[in-house]
Each structure stands twice: as C-alpha cells, then as structure tokens.
Amino acid sequence: MPPPSDDPLTLGQRLVAVLEGGQRVATYKLAVMVALLDLAVENVPEDPDAPVSINLDTLADRVMEGYWRQLRPLDGHDLRQSNDGRGVVFTQITRLREAVTSPRSREVPLDTAALLAPDVYADARLTIKKNLVRYPLKLLQRVGSGSYDCFLYDDSWLGTDSTRVIDAHGNSIELFPGVCHTLARLAPLVKPAFQLAWVEDVRRMNKNLLDDGPDLAHHLFGSDRISLTRPGIALADTFGNACFYCDTTLRSGRHVDHVLPWSRVGIDGLTNLVLSCPACNSSKSDILPATDLVTRALDRGRTTLDDLAESINWPSQFDRVRSAAHGLYLTQPPTTPVWLGAKSISPLGTVDIVWR
Ligand SMILES: [Zn+2]
Known part of the structure; x- marks a missing residue:
C-alpha cells in the first residue's frame, strides 16, 4: 500500500528530498517533476482523493516543451543539460529544431513544430517517452x-523501454x-524550488561558459x-487594438x-493570450487574475480562437487553458x-465556477 500522500507537508518534504538527493548528472528528473506539477494542476479531479492517470505521451510532450524553450544558445553558447x-532527449529536440527552423527564423512554439514536421516530432516523442x-x-x-517508498505513483513496472509493456x-x-490534488496545491511553492535547482544544475554543468553571469533563470524559464x-x-485584427483588461x-x-x-502554468496557446496596455501588464505581473477575467478570455469562443490560431499556425490550447483554470x-x-x-x-474568496 502506498503511504498516505494527501498530507501536503509530508508530500512536500518528500519532494524536497528528491531535490536534495545528491548531485544530478542531468536535468531530466527536474524536467519530469516540473512537468508533473503542471499536469497535476491541469488534471485536478473533482474528488480530491481520487487517483489520477497521467498519459505518458502528454508527459513526454511537456518535458519536450520545457527543453524546447531552453535548448537555444545563450550568448552564442550551447548550454549543457547533462555532465557530458x-x-x-537533447539529441531528439535538436533534430526537431533543425527540421523546422533556419538560423534566421524566429522561435516557434513546440506545437507549431509538431505541425511543421509531424514525422520528426512523432519519432522524437516516442524516443523521449x-x-x-x-x-x-x-x-x-x-x-x-x-x-524507498513510492509516494507519487507505482514505479515497479517502469525501467523498461518496451512499448509493449508501456x-x-x-x-x-x-x-x-x-496525490494529484496535493501536488496542484503545492505547485506554487514547489515549482519555483525545482526551477531554482534546475538553474543551479545548468550553471554547474556549464561552469566554463557562464563566468560573466548572464541571467540564466530568465534564459531557462522566462516567458519571452x-x-x-x-x-x-x-488578436488586434480580430478583437480590436485595445487592452483586454x-x-x-x-x-x-x-x-x-x-x-x-x-510562471504558474506556462501556456503560450492563443486562448491564454490577450493584448494589454503597459500599465495593466506590469500591475498584473505574476498574480492570478480574477476568475471573471479568465471566463471572459474563454468567452471569446473556442471556434473563433481555434480558427484564428490555425490561421497563424499557432496552438490554441483552449482545453488546456480551461483545465488549468479549473485546477488553479x-x-x-x-x-x-x-x-x-x-x-x-x-482575496480570491470561494470559487464555484463550472469551467465550460
Ligand atoms: Zn489596460
């Protein structure tokens, strides 16, 4: 039987122990943990005590998404994410990047890369999974x-690379x-700790490159x-050139x-994007918006947002935004x-919204 895992303090302590469990040779564990925290938020069940399945293709997508933003040169240097x-994972993502970008082209979201090079993407995802x-x-x-005790999920069948077993x-x-509910509750506290450890690992793995102290945290986790x-x-063409707020x-x-x-959920899909004046943008910062602002963003309409996203080859991620709002x-x-x-x-107060 698994130990009781719905006590946030116990679960939090165990997560911290994962962070402190010796020097890592690569950042994979951190990437998986951050992906699991995000997925926990997006999969919060109505019944807090329910078990929750996490699809492994989706988990692979999220790990790829994390590295996709990161594996870009910093000040002309390719950063290591492992000791050697x-x-x-890095080989696969580099392959995908080469398949969809030229040196002069802009960065695109991972979902767009998946549309542009579906076969390379599918290969990469399977290998990474x-x-x-x-x-x-x-x-x-x-x-x-x-x-050791499993405190998140049963890992007894893992350790294979057989798709049949998977x-x-x-x-x-x-x-x-x-566990899912508790991870979602802990995410605002724990995710920054994992990201900080990630920054320190990358700094250690690239000691020779990072002497002059570029803003590594921003490079790895910044929204831009x-x-x-x-x-x-x-957005301006469709909804008008005005501040959404x-x-x-x-x-x-x-x-x-x-x-x-x-900083909370990292969703670049069009459904999560609005135009903003500088004053609202800086005042809002990383604070959760009032729920009616989120419903208003969703009320722009799934079809409108999906069509608009498709017209610019951009992900819409309507369901993901709605699920994340529900969980948050x-x-x-x-x-x-x-x-x-x-x-x-x-203060937020009591929330009893049905996120349609
Ligand atoms: Zn404004």
Missing part, C-alpha cells in the same frame, strides 16, 4: 541508496489517491523565449499578456490575492 553534454520511462520516472522517487500499462502512470508578435497582430486603445507599447500567469482556482485558499484590474487586488 549528451543525452537522448521511452527514455523517461526507462530512467527518470523509474528513479524519481528513489532518494539515497537502499529501499501500452500494457495503459501508456500512463497513475498518481496515488490524493517564444516571440508573441504574430499572435499579437492576430481596461479597454484603453493601444498605441505604442502593446503587450501580449498571458491571462493565466506564465480549485486548489487555492480563499485568501489568495487575485488581480481585478490596475492597482486593484483582493
């Missing part, structure tokens, strides 16, 4: 040597009862890894804002500050 600078099942997912809960297990891992110019133009007409300094904050607000205490508009912040 090699690794299956098998690698995750074989190593980091198998090793994630193992802290120190000797026996498929026989439903192509998924199952988070123990209560992908240019949002194209969606910005599309305060309706001011936008002249210079048009911002493209992530409605659900980038359901797991926040009523005292959580939310942003209502410029210079206006109040």
Whole structure:
C-alpha cells in the first residue's frame, strides 16, 4: 500500500528530498517533476482523493516543451543539460529544431513544430517517452541508496523501454489517491524550488561558459523565449487594438499578456493570450487574475480562437487553458490575492465556477 500522500507537508518534504538527493548528472528528473506539477494542476479531479492517470505521451510532450524553450544558445553558447553534454532527449529536440527552423527564423512554439514536421516530432516523442520511462520516472522517487517508498505513483513496472509493456500499462502512470490534488496545491511553492535547482544544475554543468553571469533563470524559464508578435497582430485584427483588461486603445507599447500567469502554468496557446496596455501588464505581473477575467478570455469562443490560431499556425490550447483554470482556482485558499484590474487586488474568496 502506498503511504498516505494527501498530507501536503509530508508530500512536500518528500519532494524536497528528491531535490536534495545528491548531485544530478542531468536535468531530466527536474524536467519530469516540473512537468508533473503542471499536469497535476491541469488534471485536478473533482474528488480530491481520487487517483489520477497521467498519459505518458502528454508527459513526454511537456518535458519536450520545457527543453524546447531552453535548448537555444545563450550568448552564442550551447548550454549543457547533462555532465557530458549528451543525452537522448537533447539529441531528439535538436533534430526537431533543425527540421523546422533556419538560423534566421524566429522561435516557434513546440506545437507549431509538431505541425511543421509531424514525422520528426512523432519519432522524437516516442524516443523521449521511452527514455523517461526507462530512467527518470523509474528513479524519481528513489532518494539515497537502499529501499524507498513510492509516494507519487507505482514505479515497479517502469525501467523498461518496451512499448509493449508501456501500452500494457495503459501508456500512463497513475498518481496515488490524493496525490494529484496535493501536488496542484503545492505547485506554487514547489515549482519555483525545482526551477531554482534546475538553474543551479545548468550553471554547474556549464561552469566554463557562464563566468560573466548572464541571467540564466530568465534564459531557462522566462516567458519571452517564444516571440508573441504574430499572435499579437492576430488578436488586434480580430478583437480590436485595445487592452483586454481596461479597454484603453493601444498605441505604442502593446503587450501580449498571458491571462493565466506564465510562471504558474506556462501556456503560450492563443486562448491564454490577450493584448494589454503597459500599465495593466506590469500591475498584473505574476498574480492570478480574477476568475471573471479568465471566463471572459474563454468567452471569446473556442471556434473563433481555434480558427484564428490555425490561421497563424499557432496552438490554441483552449482545453488546456480551461483545465488549468479549473485546477488553479480549485486548489487555492480563499485568501489568495487575485488581480481585478490596475492597482486593484483582493482575496480570491470561494470559487464555484463550472469551467465550460
Ligand atoms: Zn489596460
């Protein structure tokens, strides 16, 4: 039987133990853990004690998405994400990048890359999924040597790279009862800790390159890894060139804002993007918006958003935004500050929205 995992303190302590479990030779475990935290938020069940399946293709997608933004030169240097600078995940993502970008082209979201080079993408995802099942997912809960308890999911069948075995297990891992809900609650605290450890690992793995201290955290996790110019133009053409929040007409300094904050869920899909004036953008920052702002973003309409996204070869991610909103607000205490508009912040209160 798994240990009781719905106690946030116990689960949090175990996650910290994963972070501190000796020097890592690669950043895979951190990538998997951050992906699991994001997926927990997006899969929060109505019943907090329910077990939750995490699809392994989706997990591979999220790990790829994390590295996709990161594996780009910093000040002309390719950064290592492992001690020897090699690794299956990095090779695959580099291949995909070469298939869809020329040196002069802009960065595109991973979903766009998947559309442009579907075969290379499918290959990469399968290879990466098998690698995750074989190593980091198998090793994630193992802290120190000797026996250990699984506290997130049963890992006894992992460690294989057989697609037959993976498929026989439903192509998924199952988070123990209560774990998904608790991970989602802990995510705002724990995700930054994992990202910080990730930054320190990359700094250590690239000691020779990073002496002059570029902003590595920003390079790895900043929201501007992908240019949002194209969606910005599309949004202005369709919904008008005004601030989504305060309706001011936008002249210079048009911002493209992530409605659900980038730092919380990292969704670049068009459904999560709006135009914003500089004042609203900087005032909102990383604060959760009031729920009616999120419903208003969704009320622009799935068909409209999907069609618009398709016309610029951009992901829409309507379902993902809705699921993330559901999970974010359901797991926040009523005292959580939310942003209502410029210079206006109040406690969240009780949320009883059905996210349609
Ligand atoms: Zn505004």
